[in-house]
Amino acid sequence: MSVYRPLVCLFRHGTAARAWRTLTTWSPVGAAFNARVHRRLDIFHQNVGLFGVPELSCVEGFEVVQDRALQETQQLVEEACRCPPGVQTVEIFDKLSDSLCRVADMADFIKVAHPDPSYREAAERTCINIGTMVERLNTNVDLCKSLKDLLDNEEIFSKLDPETRRVAELFLFDFEISGIHLDKKKRKEAVNLNVKLLDLSNQFLMSCHMPNRIEKRALPEHIHQHFTKDGNYIQIGGLNADAPDDLVREVAYKVFLYPNENVMHILEELLSCRDKLARLVGYESYAHRALKGTMAKSPGRLYSSEIVSLLTEKDFEMMREMKTKLNPRNPVSFNNMACWHVVFYLCRFNIEPSLYSPYFSLGACMEGLNGLFTQLYGASLLAEQPSVGEVWSEDVRKLAVVHETEGLLGYIYCDFFYRPDKPHQDCHFTIRGGRQLEDGQYQLPIVVLMLNLPHPTRSAPTLLSPGMMENLFHEMGHAMHSMLGRTRYQHVTGTRCVTDFAEVPSILMEYFATDYRVISQFARHYQTGQPLPQSMVARLCESKKVCGAADTQLQVFYAIMDQVYHGKPQNRSTTDIMIDMQKKYYGLPYVTNTAWQLRFSHLVGYGAKYYSYLMSRAVASMVWKQCFYKDPLNRETGERYRREMLAHGGGKEPMLMVEGMLQKRPSIEDFVNALVSDLDPDFETFIMDSEG
Numbered sequence: 001m002s003v004y005r006p007l008v009c010l011f012r013h014g015t016a017a018r019a020w021r022t023l024t025t026w027s028p029v030g031a032a033f034n035a036r037v038h039r040r041l042d043i044f045h046q047n048v049g050l051f052g053v054p055e056l057s058c059v060e061g062f063e064v065v066q067d068r069a070l071q072e073t074q075q076l077v078e079e080a081c082r083c084p085p086g087v088q089t090v091e092i093f094d095k096l097s098d099s100l101c102r103v104a105d106m107a108d109f110i111k112v113a114h115p116d117p118s119y120r121e122a123a124e125r126t127c128i129n130i131g132t133m134v135e136r137l138n139t140n141v142d143l144c145k146s147l148k149d150l151l152d153n154e155e156i157f158s159k160l161d162p163e164t165r166r167v168a169e170l171f172l173f174d175f176e177i178s179g180i181h182l183d184k185k186k187r188k189e190a191v192n193l194n195v196k197l198l199d200l201s202n203q204f205l206m207s208c209h210m211p212n213r214i215e216k217r218a219l220p221e222h223i224h225q226h227f228t229k230d231g232n233y234i235q236i237g238g239l240n241a242d243a244p245d246d247l248v249r250e251v252a253y254k255v256f257l258y259p260n261e262n263v264m265h266i267l268e269e270l271l272s273c274r275d276k277l278a279r280l281v282g283y284e285s286y287a288h289r290a291l292k293g294t295m296a297k298s299p300g301r302l303y304s305s306e307i308v309s310l311l312t313e314k315d316f317e318m319m320r321e322m323k324t325k326l327n328p329r330n331p332v333s334f335n336n337m338a339c340w341h342v343v344f345y346l347c348r349f350n351i352e353p354s355l356y357s358p359y360f361s362l363g364a365c366m367e368g369l370n371g372l373f374t375q376l377y378g379a380s381l382l383a384e385q386p387s388v389g390e391v392w393s394e395d396v397r398k399l400a401v402v403h404e405t406e407g408l409l410g411y412i413y414c415d416f417f418y419r420p421d422k423p424h425q426d427c428h429f430t431i432r433g434g435r436q437l438e439d440g441q442y443q444l445p446i447v448v449l450m451l452n453l454p455h456p457t458r459s460a461p462t463l464l465s466p467g468m469m470e471n472l473f474h475e476m477g478h479a480m481h482s483m484l485g486r487t488r489y490q491h492v493t494g495t496r497c498v499t500d501f502a503e504v505p506s507i508l509m510e511y512f513a514t515d516y517r518v519i520s521q522f523a524r525h526y527q528t529g530q531p532l533p534q535s536m537v538a539r540l541c542e543s544k545k546v547c548g549a550a551d552t553q554l555q556v557f558y559a560i561m562d563q564v565y566h567g568k569p570q571n572r573s574t575t576d577i578m579i580d581m582q583k584k585y586y587g588l589p590y591v592t593n594t595a596w597q598l599r600f601s602h603l604v605g606y607g608a609k610y611y612s613y614l615m616s617r618a619v620a621s622m623v624w625k626q627c628f629y630k631d632p633l634n635r636e637t638g639e640r641y642r643r644e645m646l647a648h649g650g651g652k653e654p655m656l657m658v659e660g661m662l663q664k665r666p667s668i669e670d671f672v673n674a675l676v677s678d679l680d681p682d683f684e685t686f687i688m689d690s691e692g
Helices: 007-013 028-033 061-082 087-113 117-137 141-152 162-177 184-208 221-226 246-256 261-280 286-291 305-309 314-326 339-348 353-359 362-377 466-484 504-513 534-543 548-565 574-585 612-628 635-644 654-662 668-677
Strands: 212-215 228-230 233-236 379-384 397-403 407-417 427-432 446-453
Touching (some): 028 379, 061 141, 087 117, 087 141, 087 446, 141 162, 184 261, 212 246, 233 246, 246 339, 261 286, 261 574, 353 534, 362 379, 362 635, 379 466, 407 466, 446 466, 466 504, 504 612, 548 574, 548 612, 612 668, 635 654
Parallel strands (some): 407 446
Antiparallel strands (some): 212 233, 379 397, 427 446
């Protein structure tokens, strides 16, 4: 049994600053996250290496762990090719997958998160080397034959348990989409295309977040302060969506989204390579290849006029009225509503975030999550002190997730605070997947949650806006998907499932984050301990629905554009396609000389699958309303949700998991109705905070 070292216990030894209030009613995990941690200089303990991997105590260790994984891979390939058909075949394949993923997944995280450029560069090299090996394995004929011999042997295959059969089929699918059935020349072409796609994907991802710059003299001097100055230039690295000044948002929108010919070429080459690869291995388009095995099944099912018809101009009219109210000297008509107006009012107009933040200290929110998980699943979050060298930044916190009867479930590393070197998007990473070991033990999952929260100040702990709080709940949904899963194979552990199901647990957590019965359990003022007033809780919960139609319409536009990009090739630029799609599926006009698609990083990780957010939201909505709405803290329902959906990861067909939870197989109409039902706020009774 592990010995836990709660962070809060270190307070009395002077290694952490005091919490910012005199009341002592925070739980240990709440107190730990509301404290400013200053790690002691520990010269008596050995550097254990990143995530406890000793070799990663220095940058040269990446080559060591990489070479060891590649050597182990070769041994396992030989073993798989010698193994007679049976369950051992699948177990060897999973060991092979685990050996590579444990290095590749960790390197994939470190290359974007580590503050030391030498670590990032070494991790990048490791990602490329491991990725190249994976593509070669996926076109290894002898290795594929050992798996196919198992699937072709009906007598043996039929006796395997359902999870083992599914994992075997998933491994075979990986071979097939890589062109294993092609002749030697075409297989080599498939490998080369995959290697090229890795490089193009990395280039595009890096370019998505690069700032654009413009000469100072081109902008009014009074708005210079809102941007970064670089000599005679102004650098603009985002949309400044939360800036109250319309001109600041307009400038940011037009400059940040100004077309870059080099990036345009990278994106179009990326889409072209994907199309070539899909057609080479026998698919009609990349979208058809990407959607095989998902809940959506095929691209044609995604073009629903019903979904588009539910979107309305009503939200834009509300935004126009709100803008006129806030800025009566500069009113805007519907005809000249622009995209930079929407990004502001979608984020802000319904509630005033600063009124809520004092009640959402980071410690309070973590305490709320801990209470929620304890009541639903019997799982608690315990803060631990990381060992020397275990984490990449002094701000990173470590959580052990412990079940009341099952013991330790896994670890969550929380990289929550803003750093200039971090990715700007909130995200999660699987560092190690869970799986059953030969000795009967379970390989514990390890994940990282990455947010960009403000640092604590001298007078206050980190205070979250309602949006930040909701993002925290969302990302923790991903983490608990991994923690609560107990799959036999790491290939299907936690979030390693089809994309349109993977977002269900995280989006479901957003419903908990905006339910008054859940919020009232933890939202209290960081200084006085007073709970968030009931009227404010009600407004916050109702605000979730305000302008929901405009946001959903935007998501539909993104999803359809993504599908068109990955469908049948068109003899026109990605910008021309975007302009056409925006005219058909979005209510606001295109802004000349902008290329929003060049900032759409989801085209890499969610290529042809961006619709997954909408489908997952529909499923989460159905699960919430049918199972949790009456009593969101019911233990029996929580256990059933874990048993039917979370426990299986990707080891069970996703629609069967949904059917098990809902006791019916939802139709397309059910999906549409679920989205529509979330877009019906009580506009008559909703009162903005600024008026209250």
